[in-house]
Amino acid sequence: MVAYTSEHPPIFVTVDLVILTLREGMFAVLLVERGGEPFRGRWALPGGFVHVDEDLVDAAYRELEEETGVGGDAVHLEQLATYGAPGRDPRSRVVSTAYLAVGADLPEVRGGSDAADARWWPVEEALGLDLAFDHRTILGDGVERARSKLEYTDLALRFVPARFTMPELQGVYEAVWGTALDPRNFARKVTRTEGFVRETGEERRGARGRPARLLEAAGARTLMPPMMRE
Amino acid sequence: MVAYTSEHPPIFVTVDLVILTLREGMFAVLLVERGGEPFRGRWALPGGFVHVDEDLVDAAYRELEEETGVGGDAVHLEQLATYGAPGRDPRSRVVSTAYLAVGADLPEVRGGSDAADARWWPVEEALGLDLAFDHRTILGDGVERARSKLEYTDLALRFVPARFTMPELQGVYEAVWGTALDPRNFARKVTRTEGFVRETGEERRGARGRPARLLEAAGARTLMPPMMRE
DNA sequence: GGAATAGTGTCTCTGAGACATTATCTG
DNA sequence: CAGATAATGTCTCAGAGACACTATTCC
Numbered sequence: 392m393v394a395y396t397s398e399h400p401p402i403f404v405t406v407d408l409v410i411l412t413l414r415e416g417m418f419a420v421l422l423v424e425r426g427g428e429p430f431r432g433r434w435a436l437p438g439g440f441v442h443v444d445e446d447l448v449d450a451a452y453r454e455l456e457e458e459t460g461v462g463g464d465a466v467h468l469e470q471l472a473t474y475g476a477p478g479r480d481p482r483s484r485v486v487s488t489a490y491l492a493v494g495a496d497l498p499e500v501r502g503g504s505d506a507a508d509a510r511w512w513p514v515e516e517a518l519g520l521d522l523a524f525d526h527r528t529i530l531g532d533g534v535e536r537a538r539s540k541l542e543y544t545d546l547a548l549r550f551v552p553a554r555f556t557m558p559e560l561q562g563v564y565e566a567v568w569g570t571a572l573d574p575r576n577f578a579r580k581v582t583r584t585e586g587f588v589r590e591t592g593e594e595r596r597g598a599r600g601r602p603a604r605l606l607e608a609a610g611a612r613t614l615m616p617p618m619m620r621e
Numbered sequence: 622m623v624a625y626t627s628e629h630p631p632i633f634v635t636v637d638l639v640i641l642t643l644r645e646g647m648f649a650v651l652l653v654e655r656g657g658e659p660f661r662g663r664w665a666l667p668g669g670f671v672h673v674d675e676d677l678v679d680a681a682y683r684e685l686e687e688e689t690g691v692g693g694d695a696v697h698l699e700q701l702a703t704y705g706a707p708g709r710d711p712r713s714r715v716v717s718t719a720y721l722a723v724g725a726d727l728p729e730v731r732g733g734s735d736a737a738d739a740r741w742w743p744v745e746e747a748l749g750l751d752l753a754f755d756h757r758t759i760l761g762d763g764v765e766r767a768r769s770k771l772e773y774t775d776l777a778l779r780f781v782p783a784r785f786t787m788p789e790l791q792g793v794y795e796a797v798w799g800t801a802l803d804p805r806n807f808a809r810k811v812t813r814t815e816g817f818v819r820e821t822g823e824e825r826r827g828a829r830g831r832p833a834r835l836l837e838a839a840g841a842r843t844l845m846p847p848m849m850r851e
Numbered sequence: 852g853g854a855a856t857a858g859t860g861t862c863t864c865t866g867a868g869a870c871a872t873t874a875t876c877t878g
Numbered sequence: 879c880a881g882a883t884a885a886t887g888t889c890t891c892a893g894a895g896a897c898a899c900t901a902t903t904c905c
Contacts, residue, residue: 401633401634402671441632441705443632444714447703447716472702475676476676477676484674486716486718488703574885575869575886575887576867598883601882602883603885604884616865616866616867619868786857788856808859809893809894826904828856828904830904831855832857846892
């Protein structure tokens with residue numbers, strides 16, 4: 392490694408966020424409509440520049456809070472990948488580190504500091520949009536990461552509140568994977584996977600039908616054996 | 622996203638490489654001894670600055686070739702993660718995207734353009750070194766990525782030549798995972814995993830003992846069902 | 852023929868997948 | 879009591895893990 396000289400010109404660094412949640416049982420992602428050039432009027436992932444003295448993950452938390460109003464504790468955040476092709480931003484060389492955020496029932500949003508509009512999109516619809524920059528690729532990678540992490544980690548629990556029911560948890564898997572699962576096999580699998588969920592002893596009453604028992608996380612971060620995607 | 626102003630100062634971007642191979646059956650990583658400050662005399666991952674008009678992955682290929690003399694085709698390269706804590710480089714703000722490289726029996730190396738020395742280290746030893754920057758973290762992440770990708774992808778085949786024997790393949794798993802495997806169960810598993818390996822019809826003779834049949838890759842990139850790490 | 856290395860079969864157990872009925876609540 | 883929703887058990891099949899001997903070569 393050599394000393395810094397003009398041979399190694401600086402590069403702009405941004406973070407972009409793939410923020411996933413379940414809204415009314417639908418797998419959804421937050422997109423913002425661009426208010427300025429380039430790509431004015433096109434939908435994009437929320438994101439922004441990294442400050443000079445700011446860690447990448449802190450920049451991601453800051454953008455997350457700015458866009459959703461939700462603080463870091465309530466939301467799972469993990470690095471996805473870094474996208475750095477020259478020309479991905481027509482203005483200048485910009486390298487972007489993408490983060491995946493997952494939260495339970497994140498709030499409705501409208502507008503933003505520097506965006507014309509912002510709203511939740513059903514993930515399948517969002518994947519069909521012609522997004523700004525290389526955000527279609529990033530979104531696809533984020534969705535795939537979430538889908539595969541449902542298999543072998545407790546990521547599904549980030550899509551539901553601290554207390555949840557077995558049918559709600561099954562709904563997470565069904566919405567994110569886009570498949571139907573058998574409730575008998577699902578419940579058996581969840582129950583027998585050591586440390587995944589635990590009974591709270593309480594029930595959720597008041598709705599139609601038989602009351603559902605409330606569960607909570609039991610602490611395991613990785614699932615052995617994993618859940619099977621079909 | 623706003624326009625570029627002095628509010629968003631540029632940042633230096635580098636790539637670092639975790640280059641893994643098997644040398645005489647030992648799981649090994651390439652480290653370079655730093656010839657300049659900071660961290661002069663400490664061991665580090667090979668890496669360097671990204672050029673202004675160079676894609677990140679191209680910078681990684683370039684560094685790989687500079688350090689090992691091996692071109693891209695022979696080596697598997699994938700992005701690992703990006704490390705961007707302020708202060709990780711004492712000189713200025715540097716964000717580094719790390720890549721994982723895996724090749725079969727990569728050549729001996731000595732010295733380098735900008736390094737005092739370079740050599741292959743047994744991975745376990747390297748993990749015990751006090752590496753420069755945050756390279757201990759990066760190395761740990763790279764090794765864990767390789768270990769887990771042996772389970773569900775054909776990454777093991779990148780550690781061996783195009784034609785290889787069943788005991789050689791088993792040796793990859795044993796060296797990288799650091800565990801002993803049962804040859805009967807191993808061969809059954811490999812053989813029954815659709816598209817993993819195929820017989821070439823040839824044998825390797827000339828060594829002591831019964832000749833080993835030569836196998837080759839059969840094309841599958843992901844293994845279903847996965848190999849099991851103990 | 853001896854040393855070295857490659858190659859293989861069986862049994863048991865665990866977990867996945869297919870499948871329909873009963874239980875408990877609200878209105 | 880009707881409608882809605884939650885909860886659960888059995889059978890079959892596939893794959894993992896434990897385990898020891900035979901086959902083929904070189905010297």
